[in-house]
Amino acid sequence: MNWQAVYAMYSFEMARFFRTITQSFVSPVISTSLYFVVFGSAIGSRIQEVDGVSYGAFIVPGLIMLTVMTQALSNASFGIYFPKFIGTIYELLSAPVNFIEIVIGYVGAAATKSMFIGLVILGTSALFVDLKIQAPLAMLAFLVLTCLSFSLMGFIIGIWAGNFEQLQLVPLLVVTPLVFLGGSFYSISMLPPFWQTVTLFNPVVYLISGFRWSFFGIADVPIGISLLAISAFTVICIGIIWWIFKTGWRIRS
Amino acid sequence: MKGSVMTAMVSIDAVGKSYASGFEALKGVSLDIHQGEILALLGPNGAGKTTLISCICGISRPTRGVITVGGHDVIDDFRAARRLVGLVPQEINLEPFEKVMNSVRLSRGLFGKPRNDAFLEKVLKRLSLWDKRNARISELSGGMKRRVLIAKALSHEPRVLFLDEPTAGVDVELRRDMWDIVAQLKADGVTIILTTHYIEEAEAIADRVGVINKGELLLVEEKAALMNRMGRKELRIELSEPVAAIPEGLSDYNLRLEDDGLTLVYPYDVRKERTGITRLISDFGAAGLLLRDISTRQNSLEDIFVGLVKEQDGDAA
Numbered sequence: 001m002n003w004q005a006v007y008a009m010y011s012f013e014m015a016r017f018f019r020t021i022t023q024s025f026v027s028p029v030i031s032t033s034l035y036f037v038v039f040g041s042a043i044g045s046r047i048q049e050v051d052g053v054s055y056g057a058f059i060v061p062g063l064i065m066l067t068v069m070t071q072a073l074s075n076a077s078f079g080i081y082f083p084k085f086i087g088t089i090y091e092l093l094s095a096p097v098n099f100i101e102i103v104i105g106y107v108g109a110a111a112t113k114s115m116f117i118g119l120v121i122l123g124t125s126a127l128f129v130d131l132k133i134q135a136p137l138a139m140l141a142f143l144v145l146t147c148l149s150f151s152l153m154g155f156i157i158g159i160w161a162g163n164f165e166q167l168q169l170v171p172l173l174v175v176t177p178l179v180f181l182g183g184s185f186y187s188i189s190m191l192p193p194f195w196q197t198v199t200l201f202n203p204v205v206y207l208i209s210g211f212r213w214s215f216f217g218i219a220d221v222p223i224g225i226s227l228l229a230i231s232a233f234t235v236i237c238i239g240i241i242w243w244i245f246k247t248g249w250r251i252r253s
Numbered sequence: 254m255k256g257s258v259m260t261a262m263v264s265i266d267a268v269g270k271s272y273a274s275g276f277e278a279l280k281g282v283s284l285d286i287h288q289g290e291i292l293a294l295l296g297p298n299g300a301g302k303t304t305l306i307s308c309i310c311g312i313s314r315p316t317r318g319v320i321t322v323g324g325h326d327v328i329d330d331f332r333a334a335r336r337l338v339g340l341v342p343q344e345i346n347l348e349p350f351e352k353v354m355n356s357v358r359l360s361r362g363l364f365g366k367p368r369n370d371a372f373l374e375k376v377l378k379r380l381s382l383w384d385k386r387n388a389r390i391s392e393l394s395g396g397m398k399r400r401v402l403i404a405k406a407l408s409h410e411p412r413v414l415f416l417d418e419p420t421a422g423v424d425v426e427l428r429r430d431m432w433d434i435v436a437q438l439k440a441d442g443v444t445i446i447l448t449t450h451y452i453e454e455a456e457a458i459a460d461r462v463g464v465i466n467k468g469e470l471l472l473v474e475e476k477a478a479l480m481n482r483m484g485r486k487e488l489r490i491e492l493s494e495p496v497a498a499i500p501e502g503l504s505d506y507n508l509r510l511e512d513d514g515l516t517l518v519y520p521y522d523v524r525k526e527r528t529g530i531t532r533l534i535s536d537f538g539a540a541g542l543l544l545r546d547i548s549t550r551q552n553s554l555e556d557i558f559v560g561l562v563k564e565q566d567g568d569a570a
Contacts, residue, residue: 002332008362015355087346091405094310094340095363096332252314 005097009105010112013079017113024075024113025120028067032121035063036128039185050187051218056129061212062184063125068118068143069150069179069204073171076110076154081161084251093252099245103155103238110151111144118143131215138223139214145230146207152237159250178204183212188220203229261285261321262413262444263309268318270304270468278304280468281318286413286446291439292473293455294448295558296465302448303343305465306415310340322413336364339411343418343448345398349391353382353401356390357408364409376407379434396427403434414438416447420454432458452555466562479557481523487550488519488530493543500540506533 017024040056047055083089092102125131133139161167182204188196199205200221210226213219219226244251263286270279279301286292294302307313309320311331320327325334348356357373377383380400385393390401399419406414416435420428435445435458449455455462456476463473472479495514506529509518521528537544 002365004365004367005363008359011362012351012355012359016350019350083348086348087342087344088348090312090340090342090346091360091363093312094335094338096335096365097363098332248314252312 002097002101005095006101006105006108009092009097009102010109013106013109014112016079017075017109024071025117028071028117029120029124032063032067032124033128035059036125040128050190051216053216053218054129057131058187058212058216059185060122060125060129060131061215062208064118064121064143065146065204065208065211066179066184067121068114068146069175069207070171071117072110072114072147072150073154073157073175075113076107076151077158077161077167077171078154079106079110080155080158081167084158085164089251099241102245103152103241107148107151107155110154111147114147114151115143118147133215134217135214139211142207142211142214142226142230145234146211149230149234149237152234152241156237156240156244159244162250178202183208183220187218203233206230260288262288262323263446264319264321265305265309266319268305268308268315268320270301270308270313271316278468279308279315282465282468282470283318284463284470284473286444288444289439289442290460291435291445291447291458292461292463293459293476294446294463294465295450295452295455296448297450297562300465301468302465303417304468306340306417306446306448310338310415311335332365336409337412339406339409339414341399341402341406341414341416341419343421345395345402347390347398347401349389351390352387353377353390353393353404354386356401357404360405361408364411366409372410373404373408376404379437380404380407381430396423399423399427403431407438411443413444413446416445418448418450420449420451428454452558464558464561466565469565471561471565485556486521486523488521488533489548489550490517490519490537490544491515491546491548492517493545496542500542502536502540503533506536 036056039059044055044059049055050058083092122131157167157170161169181199182202183199188199188205188209191199206221206226206229209220210223210230213223213226243249263284265282265284265286267281267283268279269277269281271277282301282305294305296302304313308315309322309327311327311334314328322334323337325331325337327334351359354373354377357377358368358370361373362368374383377386380403382397382400382404385397390398393401403416403419419431423431432454435447438445447454447459459476461473462476462479464471491512492515496510496517497514499508499510499517503517506519509520510516511518519530519533521530534544
């Protein structure tokens, strides 16, 4: 392993994050605060408790997941698309690094950034609502796995994208709807039975449900299935990336 | 020949590259590049120069053939091979918002070298970039950006340096600087391969010259030998009195009349055992011409290059 190269890629990507600190850090904090003002106070005060949890607290795990997923996706996809776009990818391709090292460097950085943002939102939330985390280790595990798997998926999108429009396409048309409809702001038990069944085909439901379980001990689906789902998703993403580098698809002519 | 006893730093054996469209960018190129030499690859646009370099550096995969760098196969043993290679690409591919020093540090790290700012300082100073180390790349001029590309390539102490059109679109001063840097690197024992459109560049700095066209290597020769072997020369004879036509006694010589009849030009081939000059001069006397001055002119590499490429294009037609 060329750990020196992994470190170089990782720290270079992290430097981009800190250089654009307003964009990468302040904007998620502001948007989270707005969610709390709107959902937590304005609307939330008129909503009853969900499964014994105040609505303001109930949406915290969903909000964190929502932000973490979109941030991991956009950071990772942009991180690898940008070198392709401006041509600096030549350096990666001609360097003595293999795909595992590139993925650890780029995906690792994107996952770290989104993890960081997730923790910041958790901290911001604590200012608005009373939070108790029932299973902190499980909470961290879900957070890490989500950051990782969505960064892997973002990496795939970044490699696949041929222009900026395509870069936005998957997050906008696929991921955002799945996240919003995945129970970020509601329990799926609130839905009519038919839609409950449909929702079970949404993979994001398992992530949000598991994450919420680690906070409040309540879940839409069994925690074991949640863990299995996120692990399977991670493995599938790794498999696709392995194939991309093996064939040189969209990167090496 | 001197070259053949040297060790091959880069060995290219029957390398071909074709694309899904059926286009054949390289048609079985074989070439040994010796340690410590400067090889210039000349060729028109689309000849396959960049493709060849990309195959050696790992950016493209050759469809067939074998390439080794320092004895390491560029595919099976890519780490060892690539560690030896620095690449200065043709396009200015740099992250615009990054600072010069960070960009150079990244390159060094990517090639597995531990951080060494003292060494990078030397590299940046050599390229007159040290004052700009904390400048963002977007703030630099085109010439400076090109220097950054070179600094990135040198940051990991390569033993083989590829310069793809290093002086395309740069001013005269920078071009001279670039040649000086190349000369210094050669003195350090670095093997240098450069592609260029500028024949004068090859003429000025290369030890050997390869001519590539339509994916085929037409020839590789020591520069001096090439110019000697293929160089046609012209003998220019200035007359004291102009002549209206070439005198009859000289009609066998394929002479050309220039300067309103004041100069007779005799093209000849230095490779031939007899150039015919002695007989020509004595025939001049016999024809009653008075000579004022005699000079010779050697064809430049450019003439040779244009001749070769035309010849190949003619064959294809």
